[in-house]
Amino acid sequence: MTFSQFALATGAWLMSSALYAGDSIRPIEPILVTIPAGTYEMGTIKRQNAQPVHTVSLNSFSLGKYEVTVKEFARFVEATNYPMPTQCRHELDGWFKPATKGNWQQNALTTSEYQPVVCIGWRAAQAYVDWLAKETGKPYRLPTEAEWEYAARAGTSTDYFFGDDESRSAVCEYANTADLYGESRLQRDANTSYKNWDTGMASCSDGSAYASIVGMYKPNPFGVHDIVSNVLEFMADCYADNYDDASATGAARQHVNCEERSTRGGSWHWNNWPHSFRSSIPEDFIGGVDGFRIAMDGQSTKKSKETQLFEAALHAAQAREKINRVDRFDFVEPVANLMLTEDGGLVSLVWDKHPDPLVTEYRVFRNKVRDSMFRLIAANINEPTFREPTPTHQVEYTVVAVKGHLQSAYSEPVLSPLGFSPIPGKIEAEHVNSLTGASIAMSTDGRGDFNLSGRNGIEATAEFSYQLNVKKAGYYQLSYRVAAPQDVEGFSVFLDDKPIAQAAIKNTGGIINGKLSQVRKCIFLRVS
Incomplete structure (x- = not known):
């Protein structure tokens, strides 16, 4: 039986056996740990958006020991018929496709009901905690950024609660991150790589290729699991690009029109970041590596019957998964003297x-x-x-x-040797001999191609040189694709340092809906 079939079968069982007085479906309340009151310095000078570093004093609160799982989230959907998204950015083919069919229960990356729930978006996470609070009468909510960072650090001052880990060799004991095992599976499943991609990968094996069953790694000193990385976690805060107006008591920042929500931690699909680093996500974005954990005012309370049953089943799933991972850590040394x-x-x-x-x-x-x-x-x-x-x-x-x-x-x-591009023929933009004023970036057309671009676009003084093998003199048509947010002077074409053509570039729309609005143009060259 596939997980999708298993999940549907589980859902049917819940509908029939989890009904109680008043035909209500009781939630599985989260397993919480109590976080003691304290004061700490929030932020870091290593990131502009985490400044200024400032003092925050927090009262005692409770935080989920684990990220919310598929099994817990199922109760909410069954009880409320909440309109869940039917598409999710989650398929792997070198990077995540913008949107593919899939939801919180059926997607390509979820294989266990004890994994963190994903493909839900911030709004569904907020609806979940609202429902949980209403059903139980307890002040459940999403954590604030200040609470999360304080709980993650657990009284430490290093990048991570277990140290700085500059070599990224210790993190696999504490988190599910981009690592050697994930790389081995990623190459096998999708012929793609973490190597040289974004933040790279850890030099160790965590035993999990994709999202992990929660609680498989060592907890921090407060007893919180997966706080470094497993899935990215939604915060209650509306995102701001600095701490200029941050609360000294750790309250969530809220704006009237909030388009971006703060997120913390990392995911299995990315390398890990220090606890003080911040990120954000559009409030309406539905992603396959994004989940959440729950916070509550005050100290944790006695576990309900449903929570106790869930905890026992989770421990059994963790034990089975631990056995499955026995052979996932024996990596040989790299090949030498290539x-x-x-x-x-x-x-x-x-x-x-x-x-x-x-x-x-x-x-x-x-x-x-x-x-x-x-x-x-x-x-x-x-x-x-x-x-x-x-x-x-x-x-x-x-x-x-x-x-x-x-x-x-x-x-x-x-x-390999530099080589020459044959003319007539196709000259890939990234096959440059030398490059200044721009950089090579992966394109947004979904084909695995590359663009010449830059943080702020191609600079006005940029130069690209290519080695060409022109077999015959004559007239040639040079076709190219270009995207520009405004009219610009364009570019000149040189052959052996002599100008042979010039092309103006008009506004194409630049970036529209997250993609480059490209148009195809051509100019004519005379090669003698």
């Missing part, structure tokens, strides 16, 4: 034979843009060598060793 040579139109890679006799194969990865995401190009290689035709442009290679279906960390990469 070297590249080119001769007769062939690129040859050689590396040292791995000393571990249980290594069963090698895999070769290629990166079509330096420092971007590696893609698998060859597997089941038994000997420490690989050859292929020399690419027409410069690419990057790396190799891994495989033991027990787990791949090692990547070897040190090597670069």
Whole structure:
């Protein structure tokens, strides 16, 4: 039985057996830990949006020991028929697609009812805590940013409650994050990578490729689990880009028209961030790595019968999952001494034979843009060598060793020769010989292509150079795609340092609904 079938079956059982007096469905109240009152310095000088660092004094409150799970959330949906989203940004294919079919109960990334509930959005999380408070008469709510950071730090002053972890090698004991195991599964399932992507990955294995059953990692000193990372957590606060008007008592900041909500922590899909770092999410955004935990004024209370039953079932699920993860931590050392040579139109890679006799194969990865995401190009290689035709442009290679279906960390990469783009032919924008005033960025067209852009767009003095092999003199048409938020002077084309054409660029709309509004243009060149 698939999880979707299992979840539906569970839902049917709940509808029939969880009905009580007055035909009401009783909530599973959260397992809480009491957070003692205290004062701390909130924020950090490492991030502009977490300044100014300021003193916050908090009364004692309670916080969810775990993130809210699918099983707990099911009671709310069944009791209220809340109109849940039917699309969610959650499918993996190198990055998350903008929206695909899926909901809190049926999506590609949820495989257990004891995982954190996702694909819900901030508004549904708020509706959940409102319902929980109404049904129980207890002041349940979403935590504030100040409460979350205080509880996460648990009296420590380092980046994380367990230390600074600059090497990102200890975090896997405490959190589900982008890591070696996740990379191994991600390459297998989607032929894509955390390597060189956003914040990269930890140099350890946490045993979980995607969202984890809650409570599988060591808690912080206050007894809170998954506070570093598992899913991103919604806060009660309306997001502001600094702490200029932050409350000294830790109250949530609220605006009349709130479009962005604060979030804290990290998710399995991203590397982890220090507790003081902040992020935000549109209030109407529905994501597959976003969830929440619950807060309550005052000290935690006696567990209800439903909570006790849930806790026992969760512990059983955790025990089963612990057994399943036994073989997910045995990673071999990376491949050593990878070297590249080119001769007769062939690129040859050689590396040292791995000393571990249980290594069963090698895999070769290629990166079509330096420092971007590696893609698998060859597997089941038994000997420490690989050859292929020399690419027409410069690419990057790396190799891994495989033991027990787990791949090692990547070897040190090597670069192929620069190469020439044949004309007539297609010149990819990212195949530059040299680049100033711009950067290579992944495009938004969903095809895995790249753009030349920059933090504030391409600079007015930007220059791109390419190595071309023009077989025959004559007239050529240069077609290109461009996106611009306004009319600009455009660009000039040079051949051997001599100007041969110029193109003006008109306003295309820039970024519309999160995507570049691109138009196709062309100019004519004479090559002699």
